[in-house]
Amino acid sequence: MSRYSKRPGVMPIILTVAGLAILVVLVVFVVRLLTGNDGTQIQNNYRDLLVNFNDTSKITMTVRGSIVGDEAYRQYEVEISPKQRLISLFQGYQLKELTSKSVINNNKAYEQFVYALDNYGFLDNVIVNTDDVRGVCPTGKLYIFNAMRDGDSIGNLWTTSCSSQKGNLKSKLSSIKDLILMQIPEYKSIISSL
Numbered sequence: 756m757s758r759y760s761k762r763p764g765v766m767p768i769i770l771t772v773a774g775l776a777i778l779v780v781l782v783v784f785v786v787r788l789l790t791g792n793d794g795t796q797i798q799n800n801y802r803d804l805l806v807n808f809n810d811t812s813k814i815t816m817t818v819r820g821s822i823v824g825d826e827a828y829r830q831y832e833v834e835i836s837p838k839q840r841l842i843s844l845f846q847g848y849q850l851k852e853l854t855s856k857s858v859i860n861n862n863k864a865y866e867q868f869v870y871a872l873d874n875y876g877f878l879d880n881v882i883v884n885t886d887d888v889r890g891v892c893p894t895g896k897l898y899i900f901n902a903m904r905d906g907d908s909i910g911n912l913w914t915t916s917c918s919s920q921k922g923n924l925k926s927k928l929s930s931i932k933d934l935i936l937m938q939i940p941e942y943k944s945i946i947s948s949l
Contacts, residue, residue, distance in 0.1 A: 802873060802878060804902070804904050804909040805869050805872065805873055805877070805878055805902055805909065805910070806866075806869050806870055806873055808837060808865065808866070808869060808904065809837075809904065809905070810836075810837055810838065811903070811904060811905050811906065812836060812837060812865075812869075812902075812903065812904045813834055813835060813836035813902075813903045814834070814835045814836075814868075814869070814872065814900070814901070814902055814903075814935065815832060815833065815834045815835075815899075815900070815901045815903070816832070816833045816898065816899070816900050816931075816932065816935045816936075817830065817831075817832045817897075817898070817899040817901075818830065818831050818832075818896055818897070818898055818899075818932075818946075818949065819896065819897040819899075820896060820949045821893065821894050821895065821896070822890065822893040822894075825847045825848055825849075826846070826847065828846065828847050828848055829844065829845065829846060829948055829949045830844075830845045830850065830949075831843060831844045831845065831945070831946050831949060832845070833935050833936065833938070833939060833942075835860065835865070835868060835935060835938050836860060836865065837860060837861070837862050837865040838859070838860055838861075839857055839858070839859060839860050840857070840858045840859075840860050840938045840939055841855065841856070841857045841858075841939075842855060842856050842939045842942055842945050842946070843855035844945055844946065844948070844949070854945055855945075856939065856940075856941070856942075856945060858939070858940060860938075868934070868938060871934055872931065872934065875926050875927065875930045875931055875934065876925065876926045877900075877902070877910070877912075877926050877931060878902065878909070878910045878912075879925055879926065886913065886922065886923070888913055888922075891913075891915060891917075891920050891922075892915035892916060892917035892920050894917070895915055895916035895917040896915065896916040896949075897913065897915050898913060898914050898915065898916075898924070898928060898932065899911075899912070899913045900912040900913065900924060900931065912924040914928050
């Protein structure tokens with residue numbers, strides 16, 4: 756008699772468990788291969804929503820100045836969409852509009868703009884922003900960026916001029932900020948009081 760005949764049920768159990776483990780690994784591999792979920796899928800979805808825009812798409816940048824008395828407080832917002840480019844300057848925490856400028860935009864210009872943002876890594880490594888930015892960087896500037904599509908935020912990012920509070924924007928602030936501001940002719944005269 757062979758040594759396996761004493762335990763006739765052990766070998767089939769071992770082979771069955773090994774076979775099931777291999778099957779699970781293969782199923783996971785095939786599913787990942789078919790869905791493209793290799794860790795970049797979510798990131799690619801953000802990019803796709805940015806560059807494959809529609810008429811409801813827009814990029815906004817809000818810049819809050821230092822936290823000071825209401826009468827001295829300033830904030831400006833830039834909104835770029837396929838149809839318009841708008842900059843508005845506000846006074847006080849109730850956001851009383853002091854001045855604004857709006858210019859027409861078009862799809863080709865917006866396409867170049869969002870591809871430039873993408874090349875700067877605008878939505879790279881997006882982390883869902885649930886941060887409360889009230890009071891952040893009280894003596895400097897707070898920069899809030901939002902990418903919108905169909906009324907939904909596809910990327911809400913922020914950073915500051917304070918070295919100790921950097922937020923979730925991973926791209927170079929000056930590149931993103933300058934690109935957005937360059938979409939508005941004569942923007943410097945509007946934001947000079949901030």
